[in-house]
Amino acid sequence: MPTDERSRYERTPIPEEPARDRAASFIEIRHAYLPDDAVLEAQRCLQCAMPYCVQACPIDQDARGYILQIAERKFDGAALVILRENPLGTTLCKVCYHFCEDACIMHERGVPIAIRQLKRAAMELGKSDLYYVPSALREERVAIIGAGPAGLMAAWELGLRGYRVTVFEQQPYIGGQVGEIPKYHMDGYEIEVDAGRFRNLPVTFVTGKRIGTDVTIENLRADGYSAIYLAVGTSDHKTLGIPGESLPEVYGAIDLLKDVNKGPPVSVGAHIVVIGGGDVAMDAVRSALRLQPQKDVTVVYRRTRDKMPAGHEESDEAEEEGVRFLYELSPVEILGTDHVEGIVVRKTKLSAPGPSGRPSVVPVPGSEKTIPCDMVIVAVGEAPVLAGFPDALDLRFGAQGWPEGKNPDSMTGIEGIFASGGKSVVHAMAAGTRSAKGIDAYLSRKAGRPPIPRPDPFGKGDPPALPRGYGAPTWTP
Known part of the structure; x- marks a missing residue:
């Protein structure tokens, strides 16, 4: 000690x-x-x-x-x-x-x-290169839409219980929001190492399939899936709703992070303004900084520093790296005809705390000023991706705006279809576990048996080890 x-x-x-x-x-x-x-x-x-x-x-x-x-x-x-x-x-x-x-x-x-x-x-x-071991294989098949943290966690929970699981993912890779995390946090191989432990589970990954077009609920049911889980991802971003937001140099933070990690080389401006104060904003501004020789990157946030939702570790490191922070400013208009030339911001102040306990943002009339810039990155919140989901699901949304199905077990308004998601990686994983338990309870009830508790993931005896150098399972495109 x-x-x-x-x-x-x-x-x-x-x-x-x-x-x-x-x-x-x-x-x-x-x-x-x-x-x-x-x-x-x-x-x-x-x-x-x-x-x-x-x-x-x-x-x-x-x-x-x-x-x-x-x-x-x-x-x-x-x-x-x-x-x-x-x-x-x-x-x-x-x-x-x-x-x-x-x-x-x-x-x-x-x-x-x-x-x-x-x-x-x-x-x-430690010895972490281990195989997971399923229990006895069951007849029921489960389809999971989305191979992000929620979908992977649900696949693990259900695969351990012996359900035959197929995970459909629209991207050519698995991981969902993990693929948007900058490489200065993690190299990018980690999710494949984690998925490598699934090799013995009755779980199949099928990538490059978009819900509503390549994969539909009707088709999955016709194919004999006993339950369907919609593992809702975070690929949509909220907009500012101000003039000039459609200019070509206005980027959504999620789109920027995805392109930096997975897409073609990203060209950034010489003078960048990032709107927002959350962890995604910090990821976006720190990524933009690394792409830009001039190192002229500014964060504009409408509240005070102590009210920023981003972790102090992230904002402190961004400041150490050279990011400039401007507080109590709110965007009014993005200037430019064909290209971004600047952004008009207005001074704000905080009111007394309301019923939620958090003070509201109040604009200060006549306090507008212009910040010259040639690129704006919008990071004011993420939205769940619901495109392709039928209206009949009648989704219920939680306090953070993420679908929780309609019932506590995350079942939607259509029997046998479940939906949930979460803003962070670990919250999405928790949602996947909750939905997997709901699916197991539903299928067990239909089969006239009690719900199946999660078995020991490594079975009895010593856990089987992965061969050295083994990566993830091979996806089916």
Whole structure:
């Protein structure tokens, strides 16, 4: 354990690239702990009897359990704890928002345990190249639309229970919103490593199929699928609704991030303004910075710094890299005839908190000013992709605007069809688990049996290992 009380409240430094170096490329900015550093950080953990870290996790990941394993230098055991509950451990250890750290009791007296970084240590230092093992194969077939985090989590839950699952994805790759995460957070191979563990499960991936055209609910039912899960993704972005938004140099943040990662080379302006203050805005502005030699990138946000929804880690790192932040400004009009020439913004102020507890944004008349720019990136929120979904689904939407089906089990207004999604990777995974349990309960009820609990993902005995160098399963285009 730490040698003195002071060391318990000081986080073991996380190795990362200097701001000047990381702003010039998309190299991964954080690196894994060395074994001794991981053990030292894990030994800071108090092993609380009431683990708030676990309670805060949308997928109930046993952080306390794998931290204890690391503290005892049992990296294989730590990886096993993670993978028994979380099939996307290789991905989440780099990109999860880490709600667990926000809830860590060490916040009260020092710095929270670096839980996400310890998860990465377990996945990279422990034996994580393992196969999942299904239970007895069942007759029922389930179709999943969308191979993002929600769809992958549902496929894992159902595949472990022996259901025969086909996952349809409109993109030529799997991962959904994971494919929009900048490479300075993760290299991009991680989701394929995670999917590689699915190899023995009765799960098939079919890519390049768009719902409503290539795949329809009617066709899936005619093909004999007993249940259908619409794993709703986040590829649509909200607009500003102001003049000039249709100019060619106005980019949606999601579109920009997707093109940077998967599309053709992206050409950016010399003077870029990003509208928004969330994590997607930070991803967009930091990506734009890396694409631009001039390093003239500005974030415009309508509230104060302390009200920004982006994590402090993201905004602090963006500022270190050279991003300029302007607060309490709201866009009014994007200037230009054929191309973007500037953006008019108006000063704002915050009112007293309303019924929701959050103050409203009030414009200040006569306070307009123009910011010269030749590119605008809009990052004011993401919307679920519902194109191709029939109106008869009668979807119910949750507090964050994501579909939750119509019933608590996420079934829609059409029997046997389920729908859910989530804004973040881990929230989408939680939605996938909830829907998978609803599908299992529905199919079990029809078959006259009790719901099937999730079996041990690795069966009995030692988990089977993946062959060295193995990647993801081969997709069927």
